[in-house]
Amino acid sequence: MHHFDYRDGRLYAEDVDVTALADAVGAPFYVYSEATLRRHMQVFQKAFAGADPLVAFSVKANSNLAVLKILASEGAGADVVSGGELQRALKAGIAPEKIVFSGVGKTRDEMKAALDAGIYQFNVESAPELDALNTLALSLNKRAPVALRVNPDVAAGGHDKISTGRKEDKFGVAWEEARGLYAQARDMKGIDVTGVDLHIGSQIADLAPFEAAFSKTAGLISDLRADGCTIERLDVGGGLGIPYGNTAAPPHPDAYAALIKKLTAPLDVRLIFEPGRMIAGNAGILVTRVVFVKEGVARKFLIVDAAMNDLIRPALYDAHHDIIPVIKNEDAAQTTYDVVGPVCESSDFFAKQRAMPEMKPGDLAAIMSAGAYGAVQASQYNTRPLIPEVLVSGERYAVIRRRPSFEEMIALEDTPDWL
Numbered sequence: 001m002h003h004f005d006y007r008d009g010r011l012y013a014e015d016v017d018v019t020a021l022a023d024a025v026g027a028p029f030y031v032y033s034e035a036t037l038r039r040h041m042q043v044f045q046k047a048f049a050g051a052d053p054l055v056a057f058s059v060k061a062n063s064n065l066a067v068l069k070i071l072a073s074e075g076a077g078a079d080v081v082s083g084g085e086l087q088r089a090l091k092a093g094i095a096p097e098k099i100v101f102s103g104v105g106k107t108r109d110e111m112k113a114a115l116d117a118g119i120y121q122f123n124v125e126s127a128p129e130l131d132a133l134n135t136l137a138l139s140l141n142k143r144a145p146v147a148l149r150v151n152p153d154v155a156a157g158g159h160d161k162i163s164t165g166r167k168e169d170k171f172g173v174a175w176e177e178a179r180g181l182y183a184q185a186r187d188m189k190g191i192d193v194t195g196v197d198l199h200i201g202s203q204i205a206d207l208a209p210f211e212a213a214f215s216k217t218a219g220l221i222s223d224l225r226a227d228g229c230t231i232e233r234l235d236v237g238g239g240l241g242i243p244y245g246n247t248a249a250p251p252h253p254d255a256y257a258a259l260i261k262k263l264t265a266p267l268d269v270r271l272i273f274e275p276g277r278m279i280a281g282n283a284g285i286l287v288t289r290v291v292f293v294k295e296g297v298a299r300k301f302l303i304v305d306a307a308m309n310d311l312i313r314p315a316l317y318d319a320h321h322d323i324i325p326v327i328k329n330e331d332a333a334q335t336t337y338d339v340v341g342p343v344c345e346s347s348d349f350f351a352k353q354r355a356m357p358e359m360k361p362g363d364l365a366a367i368m369s370a371g372a373y374g375a376v377q378a379s380q381y382n383t384r385p386l387i388p389e390v391l392v393s394g395e396r397y398a399v400i401r402r403r404p405s406f407e408e409m410i411a412l413e414d415t416p417d418w419l
């Protein structure tokens, strides 16, 4: 459910006409819907009402400060994976006791910043990381609250590149080693063992992998408690998929909630969630303008002004995004396009052999479901400026990240004096 709909054949973002927005801001740009972001947070929280979980939004999905501020006002915490994301979460007003820190390669500086801030939990992914965190915490006279991220060896996720819970993935502590490492953590003076953490993948389309992983975890938790570890929290990660338009809809958050409640009720733990895509994915679109229509020998190309540097998901994960005209033309014939950007890479495409209405140069198209893993993964490849992010709220809009000027784009570069 989102707030991007046609009114009399014109696409609106809430009550804002997307064509008027394009005239004001200049294509290409992202648009986020505040009402959709709030709604998704509320659906999630309602599904777990009464359980008092920590819903820690996965900041890497969409880290714009305005977006974080909206989610914070709905009670969200943050799951961060870098020192920069930690600073963003704090700047957006998210309390440290609602922040968890994940990731396989936390540096000492990042750990120190998080210890100084007093975050809720470190999700530790390896023995050397645990050692480093213990040593650092001792030197600061602190104790770091820790959950070990365990790897349940379950295959899950919509693509090889977003599956994280298999043996061969770089994430987490191997299942066979978890108990031993917990015993070490229990005896470390700089570590406070607080719970268990998992995150098995992303864009997960059915409940079976969650069920497999969380059932296994129940057994682990009783073993750990028998070993004298304090396990008060269970962080179940993120990963619930969203409909992108090409496949059957993933389970509703209510079904996901029912399963998790059923599996975790006997465990007596506080639940932590790290949803990213589920909150932000369908709350954003990417608006782009057609530059040329090129009739190739074998294919017809719709060449648009956005590119893989603005939205890399199709190139990186073969991701599907629905692409729709911003102004509907009922008379337009159906055709088949490869929708591509101007970047000099064959992987610069948004859709291949896509059936859609004919479009012409100057027309605007909306690439749907681009609110998660979109703007955050953008680069300035081909010296293309980062594109604006716009927030709409009812009839209002605001540019929440503007397009940099050429001078700003090159401001960090220097030419040595011998040149």
Ligand SMILES: *Cc1c(COP(=O)(O)O)cnc(C)c1O
Pocket: 058, 060, 061, 079, 102, 103, 199, 201, 202, 203, 237, 238, 239, 240, 274, 275, 276, 277, 278, 372
């Ligand atoms: C990416 C990530 C998430 C969010 O995943 P979604 O599929 O967007 O819900 C949560 N936790 C961790 C540790 C992650 O790396």
